[in-house]
Amino acid sequence: MNQDPFPPESTTPAAPLDEAALLVKARAVFADKEQERGTPEAPAQEGFLALARAGKEVWNTWRKAYPEPTADFSGVNFEGTAAIDFSGFYFAGSHGNKTERDIVFCVDFSRCHFGGEARFVGAQFGKIASFNNAIFSHGANFTKSQFSGVAQFKNVQFKDWANFDGVQFGIHAIFVGARFHWVASFKGSQFGDVASFDGVQFGELASFDGAQFCHQANFLGTQFGDGASFAGAQFGDGARFCGAQFGKGASFEAWNLTRIQQTWERRMGTQEAHQRDEYANAQGLRSDAFNNISFRGVQFEG
16 A cells, blocks of 8 residues: 555644743743843843744743843834734733732833734733833734733824723723824723823724723813714713814713713703703813713713
8 A cells, every 4th residue: 555655744733832841942042142132030122022022932931930020122113024923922920929019010112113913912911011102003903901000002103993802901091192093992891990091082983882991081182083982881980071072973872971970960861952062061072062972871880
């Protein structure tokens, strides 16, 4: 019987490396390259990049073994072949014998330029994660990522779509001054103590459907395009939209915006259009805000 000269390749996946073997690979990244990359205990930026390019298993193993260093990617241009898929990366570190108060684990992506789709799906961030002044030229995918502390996205440019669906934000989510040129989706996201979207410019669509704001939500002076949706969103202590501007396609059918507005609705019930307009003006909103903006199914607690 003739043997097939081209037998099919095995579909059995290779056995995953154990933690010890992965740690050896992580340390090997720095072997004979300390001047350029630093050491496993104190990597230079080139060392962080080399670890990231080695894959999430190597990165995560290194991070748990060396939780102290701030992962510095600031100012890096992730375009073309320089792109890295950060999905599933563990940036927070492992505390080991130290408590949460002993170390501030953080990662710095400030001023980075992401040329293709930036992928952070399911990534875990520590107390401080900075993307301030970064530019996302194409898609930004943070689906189901977790920020345990402060997430900084000040003055970020999202020039294409941005997906933050199912993200868990910790103490403070800061998007002050950010600009979303097209679609921004925060469906089902959970915001901790404070969510700051002051001065943000949203593009064609901004969706916060099903989002949960546990405490304070700030949208002061925020500009929404023709599609703004907060269907099924839940607000805790209050939401402030003073000075916000909404496009034609947005509406607040259930127009509770803060505890004060909730009280006003409970006391006054259904009012004539001019009374609602007067109240909108008193709150610093456009006179037609309640006609153009809708929070269908919004629930306010507290």
